[in-house]
Each structure stands twice: as structure tokens, then as C-alpha cells.
Amino acid sequence: MSLISCQNNNNPKIINLKSPAKTNTIFFDLTENGLPQYWVKHNDKLIIDKSNLGFDFKNKNVFTEPFSIKNTVENTVDEEWEMPWGEQRLVKNHYNQLKVEIENSSKQKLNLYFRAYDDGIAFRYEIPQQDGLKSLIIKDENTEFQLTGNHTAWWIPGDWDIYEHLYSTSKLSEINAKSYANDDNLAQTHIPENAVNTPVTMRMEDGTHLSFHEANLTDYAGMTLKVDTTTYKLTSELVGSDRTNYKVYRNLPIQTPWRTIQIADEAKDLIDSRLIVNLNEPNKLGDVNWFTPQKYVGIWWEMHVGKATWDYGMTMNKNGQWVDTGQAHGKHGATTENTKRYIDFVAKNNIKGVLIEGWNTGWERWIGFQDREGVFDFVTPYPDYDIQELSDYAKSKGVELIMHHETSARPRTYEKQLDKAFQLMNDMGMHTVKTGYVGKIIPKGEYHHGQWMVNHYRKVVETATKYKVAINAHEPIKATGIRRTYPNAVSREGLRGQEFNAWASDGGNPPEHLPIVAFTRMLAGPIDFTPGIFDIKLPTKPDNQINTTLAQQLALYVVIYSPIQMVADLPENYKNQPAFQFIRDVGVDWEQSITLNGEVGDYVTIARQERETGNWFVGGITDENAREITINFDFLEDGKTYKATFYQDAESAHYKNNPTAISIKSAEINKGMTKTIQLKEGGGFAISLIQKGISD
Incomplete structure (x- = not known):
């Protein structure tokens, strides 16, 4: 981790925090007006330009003066924890963290936490216990994500009531969430103009994929993102209440949810990211063997x-x-x-x-x-x-x-x-x-x-x-x-x-x-x-x-x-x-999961290994286009033979006029073998890989 610590300096040098493998870097400083700002690079390429951080409070004279950096604290966490059920049993949680303590001339304190992972970055606000402040009323949170181009986005509108919308695919400049407000299939909705809900996923021109979301939403309002279709800036807009005319009421201390960006060179790597669960606190319940997947x-x-x-x-x-x-x-x-x-x-x-x-x-x-x-x-x-x-x-x-x-x-x-x-x-x-x-x-x-x-x-x-x-x-x-x-x-x-x-x-x-x-x-x-x-x-x-x-x-x-x-x-x-x-x-409970391939909105193939049995199951789906997928069985265990049953679209299958036409075939499969499968329009395939000797 690279860090320049800055204390009691109104014009600090830039602080930077690198992920463990140095793939992602978060930069932080204060603007000339004393406002906190950050930006992000992925493999030395700028993916988030300088973006401001802050709030609008209903309380008077709260955090209205310029900040200075009082202290910084860094630490590294490298741990492995076990999911009682999940996409995989063991989860790696490895990140570098930076805490920046800032303060204004009225001695009002605000802390910012940044975490750099190899699969993304996250940050949150903390307003600690302090004299003169007992509670705060947040009118809105002004977290910015300044994008670097007119990315392709997959989005649903920033509806305050439901997520049951079809996704749109468009450039950022073409987002028009307001058009969803009169969808006859949905309940009456509240949709701010040009706001989208999270997770919202984007693809940059060079193929880098970004997904914006939040983690550990606790005693706070959900976050939508307003989209500036001209400057390509996202700004947080919290879900409100017509009864109270504010977004959040909290007693101090306050920790906000984590604001997250998952970052991947290929779309498939987004699915294998565990960033969101890693940003939550460990299991408080202990053994939950009374629930069976x-x-x-x-x-x-x-x-x-x-x-x-x-x-x-x-x-x-x-x-x-x-x-x-x-x-x-x-x-x-x-x-x-x-x-x-x-x-x-x-x-x-x-x-x-x-x-x-x-x-x-x-x-x-x-x-x-x-x-x-x-x-x-x-x-x-x-x-x-x-x-x-x-x-x-x-x-x-x-x-x-x-x-x-x-x-x-x-x-x-x-x-x-x-x-x-x-x-x-x-x-x-x-x-x-x-x-x-x-x-x-x-x-x-x-x-x-x-x-x-x-x-x-x-x-x-x-x-x-x-x-x-x-x-x-x-x-x-x-x-x-x-x-x-x-x-x-x-x-x-x-x-x-x-x-x-x-x-x-x-x-x-x-x-x-x-x-x-x-x-x-x-x-x-x-x-x-x-x-x-x-x-x-x-x-x-x-x-x-x-x-x-x-x-x-x-x-x-x-x-x-x-x-x-x-x-x-x-x-x-x-x-x-x-x-x-x-x-x-x-199966329904997995030892491990591997996303083999995929492009957003087109197709995806995932392999999962069942806990206890060691059997594998593979599923692949496509959109309205037929396509050919080649599966490499390198993920299988060395020296073992699997009885594979392939369930795939028949030659005549088509989602509109012949959706139930299916071909079912069996074969023996070992690690390193490959298989090419035809997916018909709206189609897919499923493979069961049962270890020989378990169920011959």
C-alpha cells in the first residue's frame, strides 16, 4: 500500500491507496475550497475522474466550512471466511484500507473510509460522536462518480418503490428514466428524472466493466444515482419520504452504507466478485444449520x-x-x-x-x-x-x-x-x-x-x-x-x-x-x-x-x-x-462457482460444484441470438471421471415456435476435455457432472 500521510495541512499532498495486487488505486485530496474529493485508476487508467463527496443537511451550520485533514490511518486485512451457504464455501477478503479524519474550523469532525480491493473499490462516510451534535437530518447525500466517457449502461429507473422493470441498454447520454413512470404493468411509482437504481453496470470503450452499488445498507435510505447525460456524472440521490420531507434521520455516530464500484477487465469477472458481501460485518448468528438450502x-x-x-x-x-x-x-x-x-x-x-x-x-x-x-x-x-x-x-x-x-x-x-x-x-x-x-x-x-x-x-x-x-x-x-x-x-x-x-x-x-x-x-x-x-x-x-x-x-x-x-x-x-x-x-449449495464466459445482455455460462458430493453442474443461456459455446472442463478435479448428461436445445428448437425441443445425451468427461454446444434463439444448456462411483 502506498500512502502519504498528511496532518494539519489545508493544502495536502495527494493521498493514494492501492489494492493488494496494485490493480486499483484510490486517490484523495481536498479541493481549493476544502471539500473532500477522490478519483480512481484501474491498471493506471483513469476510470473515475475527480469527484466530490458531501451532504445536504437540514440542520443549520453543520459542515458548512472548509475541511482540513487532521489524521490518516491505514491498515490491511487478509482473511478467509466461510459462508454457511452460498455461491462458494470459502471467501477471500483481502483489502487495504485508509481512514481519513477531516475537521473544519468549528471542530466538526467527519471521517472517510476507503477500501481498495483487486475486484473493486469502496468508501463510506462516518460522522463520529462529537460535542454540539446529537443527531443529523440528511436532506440528501452528494456523492459523485465522475465517469470518463459515454459508457454503455444496463439500467433500470431509480424507482423508489420497485425493481420490477425491464433493463434498458443505452449510452449514458441516452438514459431517460422518466419514461418509465407510466408503465401500465407496475404499481404507481416514484421515479426521479434521469435517476437509475443500483446495481447499474457499464462497459467502457476498452472493455473494462464497472458496476455501481452499495453495501451494508443499515438504518439509512437506499441510494439511486442521478445521471448527467451531458457530463456523464453520477450523483447519489437517496430515497425519501413524503411524510417527513427528508431522506435520513440519525443519532450520532453515523456510518453510511459503503458506496461500491466493482471493476473487471471482462464481464464474467463481475459475477465472481465477492466485494458486496465482504463489505458487511461477519456472521452474528453463528450456526444456522436449521436452514437447509x-x-x-x-x-x-x-x-x-x-x-x-x-x-x-x-x-x-x-x-x-x-x-x-x-x-x-x-x-x-x-x-x-x-x-x-x-x-x-x-x-x-x-x-x-x-x-x-x-x-x-x-x-x-x-x-x-x-x-x-x-x-x-x-x-x-x-x-x-x-x-x-x-x-x-x-x-x-x-x-x-x-x-x-x-x-x-x-x-x-x-x-x-x-x-x-x-x-x-x-x-x-x-x-x-x-x-x-x-x-x-x-x-x-x-x-x-x-x-x-x-x-x-x-x-x-x-x-x-x-x-x-x-x-x-x-x-x-x-x-x-x-x-x-x-x-x-x-x-x-x-x-x-x-x-x-x-x-x-x-x-x-x-x-x-x-x-x-x-x-x-x-x-x-x-x-x-x-x-x-x-x-x-x-x-x-x-x-x-x-x-x-x-x-x-x-x-x-x-x-x-x-x-x-x-x-x-x-x-x-x-x-x-x-x-x-x-x-x-x-444442487443448490455450492463449494465453489466459476463464471466461464459471458457478455452483458448476450450470454453467460457458469459452473458450480456442489458441497459435500463434489458433483459439478454447468448452465449457459443466450439472448434472442443463436450462438455456439465451447466449454473447457479444466475446472474438474484431476484423475476423476464424471458421468455427464447434456441437456441442450434440439436442432429445431426456438423460443417462439418450438421451445420444448430438447436433446439429452450422456458421455464420460475428464479434466481438460472440451465440448462445443449449440444454443438456439432464447436457448441454453445444462450439464450435470456426477462423479463416477457416486451414482453410476
């Missing part, structure tokens, strides 16, 4: 394709109580009988869990009603759902039920019931819950990604730890690596998922969607995308279909990472399907 099915897709409903058909009386009129509509999906059918299917097919949506009262008024506060009861089932009987039945079959809590964006109602809802789960032996927050937040004026809701999501995770419950959050705040600290935060949605293919009026997710997601949203953390649809043409939805081939649906179990992976189609659609064997075999 797993595949699961669910009473879920049948509602999206119109076969069943979430609601039972009850009526709310004048006292606000749900009553059974005896005239239920007969399409309720979450019945005792239907759930047993799913449990039986799981028990026979190497799948662990069953998710049941629509089991509890309140679905008749779950969305579209302004007076929906208090509608859901998270412990009271509908009359046709016997929760105790089903819990006992699942245990007898070695199956775990997954709870579902849809809050309908009413966090106050949910918080009042958290303990008794999680206690019920504990009593029933359930250790995973899928939470949901569909709709505009009540109380009105709060947003999914503001400080108030960030704290709510964290409260749910922390409360769940007391009951040994893992959280899979839908309509969530963005993932920022908190899974390292709280490994019961196992997965989340936070993207435009599979269900859009069943009911979106725009034709569903295009083939380029997931080859973009792998290099954007997935950099933030695990995704509950719900792959595995075999009935791709959706016969009950004549205007919709899945815009992938069947082989790509298999590949997604490897490409899109989550420690819980849904086997999303109806059980009957897997009957007599040879391709279903890959879903039976594929």
Missing part, C-alpha cells in the same frame, strides 16, 4: 395461470372479521387436499420444500383497497386448510413446509403480528418464510426503499432469528450483502420475475432479460426467480408464453443463484418429462 415447489403458479385463486371466497362483516358464507367459489388453491398432492410430489422427486400461498384469511381484500390495513391474519387459516394436519403430514414424508406472509405493503400490521406468526412457524417446524409487500406502502408517503422501510425489513430479519426462521423477501429493499451478517436473509425477489411471463401485457420478459440480470441484479445477491417452467406456451394464457427454451429453464438453476430454488411449474407438467431429471439432480 433446498429446491421447493409451491401452490403459486396455478394462480398465475388462472387455474386457482389465492382467496377462498369469504366476506368481511361489519366488525372487520372474516366469515365463511358457505358459498366459497371453489377455485381456492391452498386446500388441505391440494397441499398433500404437492407434498407427495416433493417426497418422490428429491425436492425438499412446499410453499403454500393463499392459506390465511384476508386475500379477498389484499390489493386494490385503500382501507386494507389489518386485513391479513398471519396465524388464521381458511376453513379448507388444516395447518396442523399438513404440518404432521409433511414431517411424515420428510418434507418442510414454507410459510407465506403477504403483507400487501402494510408493514405496521405485520410488525404487530411478527412474534406470534414466527412462533406458529416454530411450533409447526417451519424454518423459511416468503414475505411479500405488493402495493404502495401504508402509511402513505413511505416508499419501499426509504429509511423507514429499510428498518422494517431489518426488524423482520432480526425478529426471525429468535425463532430460527429464514427470510425470502419479495418486493424488498435491494440486497446489499447483509446475508453475511444475518445468514437467515437467504434470498429475495427484487427484479422482474418469472410471473411477468404469465400476465404482462408487453409480451413478458424478453430473451435478453436474464443475460442482463446475471451481470446487474445478481451482483447484489441471491434471486428467487422461480425457474423450471416446462409448459412454456401457457395454454390458459393465449397472449403469453415463456420467452425461453426448455433447456434454458434448466440452465437457470445454475445461472441464477439462490440457496432456495423453486420448481415452479405445476406438478402434472413434469410427468413423463426426461428433462426433469436435471432438476432432481441439480
Whole structure:
């Protein structure tokens, strides 16, 4: 690490901090006006030009005077830590850190922390405890990222409520996020003009890839980035609140989230970066062996394709109580009988869990009603759902039920019931819950990604730890690596998922969607995308279909990472399907993961080795273009032979007119062999590599 320490100097020399392998360098100094600024080089090439750092405070006379540097502190961390579950078991955390202590003439103190990694850089603000300041109200944070050119960007708008947008591909100069505000497929949204959400990924002219995000979002507002389409400068804009007219209220001391830039010479190296989780605190929970990474099915897709409903058909009386009129509509999906059918299917097919949506009262008024506060009861089932009987039945079959809590964006109602809802789960032996927050937040004026809701999501995770419950959050705040600290935060949605293919009026997710997601949203953390649809043409939805081939649906179990992976189609659609064997075999918890190749929005191939068994699984997907991929099996272990089963697009396959055409072939594979595979339009491939002698 190279450092020039500067103390008590209003015109300091430039301070610089290099990453361990000297690939990335952060520079810091103060402007002539005493403002902190930084810039970044990658392999001696400037990638972030001089960029200012600072805040707008509602408090008067706070940090309004020029700063001087009072002290600098440096240190190096080189450690390895173990993921209890994850993309890999052991994670290298190696960085050089610089702490810069600055102060103004009023003795107001501000610290800046910079970390230089070989896969990127990060920095955060710290406002320490000090005389004369007890709390601060932040109107906005003015962190700048001055880019060096008109890069190609993959982005979604800076929506304060949802991430369920399709990604756009454009030059920075062409970003126009405001056009998304009237998207008919989404809830009413708050989108600042020309702001984008993170992670936002970019490619420079020389092929260097950058991805901007944040890590360890704790008691703070989520960050969007305003884009100056003329100067190519990004500036942070925090998610606000219409109720408070500020972005963040905090007592001192304050540490902000880390502002992060992942840096890679090739797109594929972004996926293998562990920068975001490394910037979070170590595991606070210890052993979480009560959570088991797993595949699961669910009473879920049948509602999206119109076969069943979430609601039972009850009526709310004048006292606000749900009553059974005896005239239920007969399409309720979450019945005792239907759930047993799913449990039986799981028990026979190497799948662990069953998710049941629509089991509890309140679905008749779950969305579209302004007076929906208090509608859901998270412990009271509908009359046709016997929760105790089903819990006992699942245990007898070695199956775990997954709870579902849809809050309908009413966090106050949910918080009042958290303990008794999680206690019920504990009593029933359930250790995973899928939470949901569909709709505009009540109380009105709060947003999914503001400080108030960030704290709510964290409260749910922390409360769940007391009951040994893992959280899979839908309509969530963005993932920022908190899974390292709280490994019961196992997965989340936070993207435009599979269900859009069943009911979106725009034709569903295009083939380029997931080859973009792998290099954007997935950099933030695990995704509950719900792959595995075999009935791709959706016969009950004549205007919709899945815009992938069947082989790509298999590949997604490897490409899109989550420690819980849904086997999303109806059980009957897997009957007599040879391709279903890959879903039976594929792992969900990994010893190591290697991204073999890829370009953002075009294609990606990932290989993952299963923990304990040592078996490997490979998945590759493409966009609307057919292409040829050559796999080099150098990642396999020396001296071992693997029985490989290749699931790939048949010669006649095409995502539009022949999506289920698939070829399944077997061969013996050893380290160093190669295989060239044809991917058809919207297609993909999946490979299982089972060690000979384990399952011949």
C-alpha cells in the first residue's frame, strides 16, 4: 500500500491507496475550497475522474466550512471466511484500507473510509460522536462518480418503490428514466428524472466493466444515482419520504452504507466478485444449520395461470372479521387436499420444500383497497386448510413446509403480528418464510426503499432469528450483502420475475432479460426467480408464453443463484418429462462457482460444484441470438471421471415456435476435455457432472 500521510495541512499532498495486487488505486485530496474529493485508476487508467463527496443537511451550520485533514490511518486485512451457504464455501477478503479524519474550523469532525480491493473499490462516510451534535437530518447525500466517457449502461429507473422493470441498454447520454413512470404493468411509482437504481453496470470503450452499488445498507435510505447525460456524472440521490420531507434521520455516530464500484477487465469477472458481501460485518448468528438450502415447489403458479385463486371466497362483516358464507367459489388453491398432492410430489422427486400461498384469511381484500390495513391474519387459516394436519403430514414424508406472509405493503400490521406468526412457524417446524409487500406502502408517503422501510425489513430479519426462521423477501429493499451478517436473509425477489411471463401485457420478459440480470441484479445477491417452467406456451394464457427454451429453464438453476430454488411449474407438467431429471439432480449449495464466459445482455455460462458430493453442474443461456459455446472442463478435479448428461436445445428448437425441443445425451468427461454446444434463439444448456462411483 502506498500512502502519504498528511496532518494539519489545508493544502495536502495527494493521498493514494492501492489494492493488494496494485490493480486499483484510490486517490484523495481536498479541493481549493476544502471539500473532500477522490478519483480512481484501474491498471493506471483513469476510470473515475475527480469527484466530490458531501451532504445536504437540514440542520443549520453543520459542515458548512472548509475541511482540513487532521489524521490518516491505514491498515490491511487478509482473511478467509466461510459462508454457511452460498455461491462458494470459502471467501477471500483481502483489502487495504485508509481512514481519513477531516475537521473544519468549528471542530466538526467527519471521517472517510476507503477500501481498495483487486475486484473493486469502496468508501463510506462516518460522522463520529462529537460535542454540539446529537443527531443529523440528511436532506440528501452528494456523492459523485465522475465517469470518463459515454459508457454503455444496463439500467433500470431509480424507482423508489420497485425493481420490477425491464433493463434498458443505452449510452449514458441516452438514459431517460422518466419514461418509465407510466408503465401500465407496475404499481404507481416514484421515479426521479434521469435517476437509475443500483446495481447499474457499464462497459467502457476498452472493455473494462464497472458496476455501481452499495453495501451494508443499515438504518439509512437506499441510494439511486442521478445521471448527467451531458457530463456523464453520477450523483447519489437517496430515497425519501413524503411524510417527513427528508431522506435520513440519525443519532450520532453515523456510518453510511459503503458506496461500491466493482471493476473487471471482462464481464464474467463481475459475477465472481465477492466485494458486496465482504463489505458487511461477519456472521452474528453463528450456526444456522436449521436452514437447509433446498429446491421447493409451491401452490403459486396455478394462480398465475388462472387455474386457482389465492382467496377462498369469504366476506368481511361489519366488525372487520372474516366469515365463511358457505358459498366459497371453489377455485381456492391452498386446500388441505391440494397441499398433500404437492407434498407427495416433493417426497418422490428429491425436492425438499412446499410453499403454500393463499392459506390465511384476508386475500379477498389484499390489493386494490385503500382501507386494507389489518386485513391479513398471519396465524388464521381458511376453513379448507388444516395447518396442523399438513404440518404432521409433511414431517411424515420428510418434507418442510414454507410459510407465506403477504403483507400487501402494510408493514405496521405485520410488525404487530411478527412474534406470534414466527412462533406458529416454530411450533409447526417451519424454518423459511416468503414475505411479500405488493402495493404502495401504508402509511402513505413511505416508499419501499426509504429509511423507514429499510428498518422494517431489518426488524423482520432480526425478529426471525429468535425463532430460527429464514427470510425470502419479495418486493424488498435491494440486497446489499447483509446475508453475511444475518445468514437467515437467504434470498429475495427484487427484479422482474418469472410471473411477468404469465400476465404482462408487453409480451413478458424478453430473451435478453436474464443475460442482463446475471451481470446487474445478481451482483447484489441471491434471486428467487422461480425457474423450471416446462409448459412454456401457457395454454390458459393465449397472449403469453415463456420467452425461453426448455433447456434454458434448466440452465437457470445454475445461472441464477439462490440457496432456495423453486420448481415452479405445476406438478402434472413434469410427468413423463426426461428433462426433469436435471432438476432432481441439480444442487443448490455450492463449494465453489466459476463464471466461464459471458457478455452483458448476450450470454453467460457458469459452473458450480456442489458441497459435500463434489458433483459439478454447468448452465449457459443466450439472448434472442443463436450462438455456439465451447466449454473447457479444466475446472474438474484431476484423475476423476464424471458421468455427464447434456441437456441442450434440439436442432429445431426456438423460443417462439418450438421451445420444448430438447436433446439429452450422456458421455464420460475428464479434466481438460472440451465440448462445443449449440444454443438456439432464447436457448441454453445444462450439464450435470456426477462423479463416477457416486451414482453410476
